[in-house]
Amino acid sequence: MTQQTETENFIEICPGCLACYNQGRLTFYWFQINKDTTLKQLERALDVEEIHRKAKTPFLCGGEEVSIQDNDFGGGEYMTAAELYGYVQLLQLVPNFDYVRAFKNIYLMQDEFDLNQEPSDMFKQFADDVLVFDTVYPYDNDLDEYLDELFGEFVGIDQNPQVPEILYSFIDWRAARDWLLNDYEKTEVNSKIYLWRKI
Numbered sequence: 001m002t003q004q005t006e007t008e009n010f011i012e013i014c015p016g017c018l019a020c021y022n023q024g025r026l027t028f029y030w031f032q033i034n035k036d037t038t039l040k041q042l043e044r045a046l047d048v049e050e051i052h053r054k055a056k057t058p059f060l061c062g063g064e065e066v067s068i069q070d071n072d073f074g075g076g077e078y079m080t081a082a083e084l085y086g087y088v089q090l091l092q093l094v095p096n097f098d099y100v101r102a103f104k105n106i107y108l109m110q111d112e113f114d115l116n117q118e119p120s121d122m123f124k125q126f127a128d129d130v131l132v133f134d135t136v137y138p139y140d141n142d143l144d145e146y147l148d149e150l151f152g153e154f155v156g157i158d159q160n161p162q163v164p165e166i167l168y169s170f171i172d173w174r175a176a177r178d179w180l181l182n183d184y185e186k187t188e189v190n191s192k193i194y195l196w197r198k199i
């Protein structure tokens with residue numbers, strides 16, 4: 001397992017004015033969402049006047065509707081501030097948004113939220129349990145080592161002086177790892193492997 005950097009602990013949306021868009025004008029700006037972003041800030045970020053201010057476009061279109069013209073996390077075009085705040089709450093549970101991507105690789109859309117648009121129990125369990133391994137040298141064997149230790153614990157041969165050294169050389173470690181992985185979800189995001197017990 002490797003130390004997590006927190007370099008990408010934000011996501012971005014691009015709130016824009018729909019009226020301007022329909023009149024052929026691009027009125028939008030980029031807004032970063034991180035784990036400290038408040039619901040109030042999100043409401044303000046999606047305010048049509050605020051969008052014109054940030055985009056440095058005079059508010060002459062008379063527009064009322066806002067669309068999210070781009071985002072970097074596969075979100076929708078018409079997310080509300082409350083929906084976006086759901087992502088803030090996810091980010092509060094994990095080091096960065098790649099963890100959310102890993103979760104979404106495996107489960108259905110929206111499994112990360114409950115009906116109140118708050119983190120689901122599934123996501124909370126994932127956040128508690130998930131381990132992250134590097135896929136690149138020199139850490140690319142950490143996952144194998146972790147599984148080997150797990151197997152040793154499971155069959156009770158780890159740190160057991162009764163077990164003769166020779167026994168280890170008879171174990172098919174590759175098969176043992178595959179067998180252990182039956183109980184786990186495993187997915188790769190940005191050169192890291194995310195591993196957690198099946199939920």
Ligand SMILES: [Zn+2]
Pocket residue numbers: 017018019020021027052059060061062063
């Ligand atoms: Zn406008």
